[in-house]
Amino acid sequence: MSRLMYDNVHMLSPSGEFLCTISNKKANWYIKKGLGSWEEMETKEDYKDCKQGEEEFRTIRLNFIPENKKPTSSSSSSSSSSSPSDDLYHKRVKKNECCICSTSHPGFMRHYVVPSSFRSLFPRRFKSHMSHDVVLVCSGCYVDVQKRTGREITKVCKEGEERWKRKVEGEGGKVEGEWMVDRETMEARSKAVAIRKYGGNMPEEVRREHERFVIEYLKSIGRGGGEEDEETKLCDKTLEELGNLGYKTRNPKYKGGAEIIVEEMKTSERKLAEFVKYWRRFFLDVAKPKNLPAGWGVNSKVTLDGIIREDEVVV
Numbered sequence: 001m002s003r004l005m006y007d008n009v010h011m012l013s014p015s016g017e018f019l020c021t022i023s024n025k026k027a028n029w030y031i032k033k034g035l036g037s038w039e040e041m042e043t044k045e046d047y048k049d050c051k052q053g054e055e056e057f058r059t060i061r062l063n064f065i066p067e068n069k070k071p072t073s074s075s076s077s078s079s080s081s082s083s084p085s086d087d088l089y090h091k092r093v094k095k096n097e098c099c100i101c102s103t104s105h106p107g108f109m110r111h112y113v114v115p116s117s118f119r120s121l122f123p124r125r126f127k128s129h130m131s132h133d134v135v136l137v138c139s140g141c142y143v144d145v146q147k148r149t150g151r152e153i154t155k156v157c158k159e160g161e162e163r164w165k166r167k168v169e170g171e172g173g174k175v176e177g178e179w180m181v182d183r184e185t186m187e188a189r190s191k192a193v194a195i196r197k198y199g200g201n202m203p204e205e206v207r208r209e210h211e212r213f214v215i216e217y218l219k220s221i222g223r224g225g226g227e228e229d230e231e232t233k234l235c236d237k238t239l240e241e242l243g244n245l246g247y248k249t250r251n252p253k254y255k256g257g258a259e260i261i262v263e264e265m266k267t268s269e270r271k272l273a274e275f276v277k278y279w280r281r282f283f284l285d286v287a288k289p290k291n292l293p294a295g296w297g298v299n300s301k302v303t304l305d306g307i308i309r310e311d312e313v314v315v
C-alpha cells in the first residue's frame, strides 16, 4: 500500500534523446527482453535534457524507438495525438506525494480516476494508457474520494440500467435478472436445514411433511427412492449436504450497469474518450487536487498512441 508509485526511471532513445519516465517494472521488462540497457551517467551534463532539479534517476537506453514515441505523420486520417501537455506529463518527474493534499507521509493508495468497474471492460487500446488515470493519494483523501466516486458510479450505472430497460421493453422484450433461482432446490435446502436444526421441536405432522418434500427432491435428482428405507436416507450427513446446496446461478443473459454503459459506447471510440474525460472532470470537481503531476489534464490522450478512430467499431 505504501510503496512508491513513481520510480521515474528515465528512458532514452538509441541516440540518447530523453523520451519519458517509466517504472522500474517496465524498465526491467525492456532489459529482460534485450531491448535496452542501463545507462552509466558520468555527469549530469550527459543527460541534461532529462536532468530535473538536483535529483538523479536510473536511466535506460533503448535500442529501438517505441511506436508511440515515433514522430507522428500529419497525414493520418484519424484525430490525434500527443499534445505538449501529454509530452510534459510523460517527461516530468512525478512526485511520490498525495496529488490532492500534497502530503508526502507514507501510506499512499492508488486511486483509479476512471473506475475500474468500467475500465476493465474497455477495449485493449483504452486500457494501455492507464497510468495517467491512476493517481497517488494519501489514505485520508482516499477514503473521501472513494466514497464520492462510489456514489457517482451508482448514479451512472442506474441511469444506464434505466436506459437499457426502456430500450429492451420498447422492443417488447424483458430485462433479465442477475440471478436464476432453482426454487425446488431452494425449498429442499430450507426444509433440510429446518429438520436438522429444529426437527426435534417440530409438530410431528410438519416434520413429516418436510421430510416427504426432501425425499421427493432427492429422488428427483437421482438419489434415494427405490427399496431403501426413507428414514435412513435422511441421516444428518444428507441433511447437512442439502443445507449447503447452492440454488442460485448467475444469469448469463444478465447485463450489469457498467456492462451496459461500456457496451453503449463500444461503437464509437469518441464516446469512450468522452467517458474517460467525464471521469477526469469528475475527479477534479470532487477532489480539487492541488498537486497533480505536471501535464495531467482532462484532455490528455486516452489511448497510448493518442489516436481516436472515427466511425469505427472498436473490437
Ligand SMILES: [Zn+2]
Residues within 6 Å of the ligand: 098, 099, 100, 101, 102, 103, 137, 138, 139, 140, 141, 142
Ligand atoms: Zn491527501
